[in-house]
Amino acid sequence: MTAGRRKNSAVIKTNKHSTGAKIVKRKKRTERKAVYFDYNLLASVILLICFGLIMLYSASYYDAFRHHKGNYMFFFRKQALISLASIIMAVMISILLDYHLLAKLSGVIYVFSLILMAMVRFSPLGVESHGSKRWLNLGIQFQPSELAKIAVIVFIPTVIIKMGKQMKSLKAVVILLIIGGIQAFGAKFLTDNLSTALIIMAIACVLVYLGHPKNAPFVIALVSAAILIGVGVIILKTNVHAISGFRAQRVVTWLDPEESLADGGFQVIQGLYAIGSGGFFGKGLGNSEQKLSTIPEAQNDMIFSIICEELGVFGALLVLLMFGYLLYRLFFIAQNAPDLYGTLIVSGIFVHMALQVILNICVVLNIIPTTGITLPFISYGGTSVVFLMAEIGIALSVSRKIKFEK
Structure with missing residues (x-):
């Protein structure tokens, strides 16, 4: 009986140890599964890039055909290759780089x-x-x-x-x-x-x-800064014709584009015409008339006006919603970052993206003077896409360190 009890107790201990080992293994598996990666941020960026490529092709094929020996896919092909390489780079940064x-x-x-x-x-x-x-x-x-x-x-x-x-x-x-x-x-x-x-x-x-x-x-x-800017604008309006210089001329164009057609006002007015003619649902993808040399290099800073003309207010709202979700994901990562450094660098990325979107759209709507700022992930420009995607890679690297309590 004693030997049997010892044997049984040994079996029970062995079972307890094996059960404990299984629990430890399950915990380890759970911990491995708990590694976070913000796929939503990556998906939102890829969606914006794909949408941007469609609109880039629509806005640029006429200009590309005229100035690049009939190669109507010149801008699209170049941007598509850079965008693909940039997405791969961002994923590699997020995986290999500890922020x-x-x-x-x-x-x-x-x-x-x-x-x-x-x-x-x-x-x-x-x-x-x-x-x-x-x-x-x-x-x-x-x-x-x-x-x-x-x-x-x-x-x-x-x-x-x-x-x-x-x-x-x-x-x-x-x-x-x-x-x-x-x-x-x-x-x-x-x-x-x-x-x-x-x-x-x-x-x-x-x-x-x-x-x-x-x-x-x-x-x-x-x-104080807002008051000073307001006073400055009032002074400029009262002395608009006494202003000289390249950047000062941009301010003059902003204040009175119809009187400055030769100095950039024509592009501003045609951009506003494009937005107004699009209505709510637009003229249809590819049917913009303003991109036919009326708006020079429409695939760059003024691409938002082509979006409004072809897709209307609905398309513009769709773009704003996509950017809004992208910024929300960055805000989520900044809020849940494991340390202050992660929070601050993702906050810096958030500010950069938000400012570029706001300033570009304000320029197209003639709310502020022309600045030459591109619309992130949509306007043509390889440098812009590469460095923006590098920032996305850094934000994803921060997201990989987020840990949630269960």
Whole structure:
């Protein structure tokens, strides 16, 4: 009996151990399954890119046929290949890159972007196009100012975290704004890109606001800036014909496009005609009339007007909903990031994407002067797609570190 009991107890212990081992294995399997990846963000970006390629082909085939020896797929084919490569790059970044590594490399990226922008201005590798010297040819032609946005997004959060409690001081805020201002200065004076400089400073200001414990100073600064801009616009309207200079002319065109047809007003007015003629459901995909040389290079900054003409208000709302969902996914990742660094860099990406969408649409609607800012993932431009997808890859890398309690 004693031996039997020992044997039975041994069996029970063995069963307990085996059961415990099974539970541990199940827990490990559950933990493996709990690894998060924001497929919704990736899907929303791919959807936007596919939609953008359709609209790009529709907006560009006439211009491509005229200026590229009858190759009506010139712009579409180039953009499609770059977009496909960029999607693969973003997925690889999200899988292979631990975003914490960016904190260690952020200083190098910051300095490197300044060097590349300086090369545009001071080296023979700088390339001029459409009256502006913004491109750098290193075997592949691109705009270094796009890298400056990423440099600010990854470097300022690093400095904020190192400052810690010192963020309360005015000195810390000034230092961080100077850091953003240096990149903005580089974008403006080294690559002659004012719109990118404004976006860089806006990203820097929002990151400083998020890292600062007090809200009141920033609210006061924002209200003061809005008042100054309002007063400036009133002064410009009363002295509109006394303004001279290239960028000043853009303001004149914005205030009175009908009197400035030769200086950009014609494009603005035709864009508004395209939007108005589309109605609610549009003229139908491919049936735009304004893209037939009336709007020069309609596949670039003014592509939203072609969307409105061909797909109407319905198509415009669809685009805004797609961008809204993309921004929501970025907000979700920023909110659930495992640390402050992850939250801040994804917040910087959120601000960048949101600003480009808002500014591009405002330009098309003539709410603000022409800026030359593209509509993300939809306008033609290889540099823009590559760097935007690099940011998406970083955001996905942050999402992979999110852990949910069960």
